[in-house]
Amino acid sequence: MLETDQKRLLGEFIRAHRERARPPAPGGRRRTPGLRREELAAMAGISVTWCAWLEQGRPVQASPETLGRLAQALALNRAERAYLFELAGRLDPELPAEPRADAPPSLVAAVNATRHPAYGLDRLWNACCWNDAAAHLFCGWLDGDHQRNLLRFIFLEPAARALIPQWQDRARRLLAEFRADYGHIFRDAHVRNFIEALKKESPLFARTWDDQDVQHREGGLRAFDHPRDGRLCFEQHTFSLAERPDYKLVMLTPVVLSD
Numbered sequence: 001m002l003e004t005d006q007k008r009l010l011g012e013f014i015r016a017h018r019e020r021a022r023p024p025a026p027g028g029r030r031r032t033p034g035l036r037r038e039e040l041a042a043m044a045g046i047s048v049t050w051c052a053w054l055e056q057g058r059p060v061q062a063s064p065e066t067l068g069r070l071a072q073a074l075a076l077n078r079a080e081r082a083y084l085f086e087l088a089g090r091l092d093p094e095l096p097a098e099p100r101a102d103a104p105p106s107l108v109a110a111v112n113a114t115r116h117p118a119y120g121l122d123r124l125w126n127a128c129c130w131n132d133a134a135a136h137l138f139c140g141w142l143d144g145d146h147q148r149n150l151l152r153f154i155f156l157e158p159a160a161r162a163l164i165p166q167w168q169d170r171a172r173r174l175l176a177e178f179r180a181d182y183g184h185i186f187r188d189a190h191v192r193n194f195i196e197a198l199k200k201e202s203p204l205f206a207r208t209w210d211d212q213d214v215q216h217r218e219g220g221l222r223a224f225d226h227p228r229d230g231r232l233c234f235e236q237h238t239f240s241l242a243e244r245p246d247y248k249l250v251m252l253t254p255v256v257l258s259d
Contacts (some may be wrong), residue, residue, distance in 0.1 A: 006089070008085070009057075010056075010087040011055045013087060014055050014074070015082065017074040017076065018055075020036045021073070021074050021077065023250065025048055035073070037051050037052060037055070040070070043072075044070045045066070046062075046066055057162055061088075062090070064085070064090045064091060067088055068092070068093060070196050071084055081094075086149065089255065098113060102128070103122075103129040103247070104133075104241060104244045104247055106241060107112065107128070108120070109237075110160035110249050111129050111130060111134075111152065111249065112131055114133075116234075116251065116252055116253050116254060117131070117137045118129075118130065118134055118135055118249065119138075119249075120247060121248040121250065122143060122192065122246065122247055123181065124194055126148050127149075127150065128148075128149070137226065138162065139159055139163060139226070140153065140159025141153040141157070141160070141212040146171075151174070151198060151205075154170070154174055156178060156198075156202055163224050163225060163226065163227075165207075165224075166218065167235060171204065171205075172208050172211075173215065174211070175205065175209065176213035177214065177215050177217040177218075178214055180214050180215060181217075182195075183196075183214075185246075195209065200237060206248050218239045219236045219237045222235070222236045223253060224235070233254070233255040233256075234254055234255055235242070235253045236250065236251070237251045237252075237253070238250050238251075239251075
């Protein structure tokens with residue numbers, strides 16, 4: 001039923017945008033606005049029958065290249081194009097092969113606006129920006145000259161085991177949260193290679209990944225055994241960016257626990 005609904009939504013989306021699209025060239029008076037199905041099919045390099053089946057929500061599968069030509073013919077903006085590929089269950093070939101190294105300006109601004117630990121994560125959970133408070137807190141990850149992937153830090157770095165109480169439980173939960181994101185990006189070969197590499201490097205990661213646990217990334221109390229400051233407790237808050245939902249803002253506000 002879910003796949004049927006998805007195909008129906010895809011068909012309705014294509015048809016609606018075809019009917020509002022600008023014709024390729026003026027050709028006299030037209031009875032209806034937008035592109036004719038024959039025109040869209042020609043511009044996208046597919047048959048009229050195939051175009052009709054897509055609009056009717058038939059159980060057919062369009063290739064990423066075909067979807068790209070449809071998006072171009074329909075003059076879709078970036079959000080519309082992403083929606084088209086999401087409904088079709090395909091990875092957009094125009095997406096970069098690897099996560100973008102630059103953090104969105106709004107994310108950088110939010111991280112720098114707080115005096116408490118804050119950092120940004122890209123779609124592979126690489127830290128793309130962080131403030132001084134986060135660098136001070138996350139010894140072995142955000143300070144000094146270290147690799148910046150959160151999962152690699154948690155599962156591979158001895159500093160994480162020292163910093164995080166009940167490290168193994170926290171590692172399992174973190175990976176379950178990442179798997180919730182993985183459902184949106186699993187078609188990306190770079191993501192699959194990242195997972196396979198970590199499975200080879202960390203037996204715990206491999207076992208936990210195969211458990212197939214999934215959780216939403218939720219806030220809550222987070223404790224740390226800092227090498228200089230001792231036990232620190234924070235309330236964690238995570239936000240997604242409206243303009244780049246594949247990026248996250250993570251903020252930690254101090255908590256004083258009563259005896």
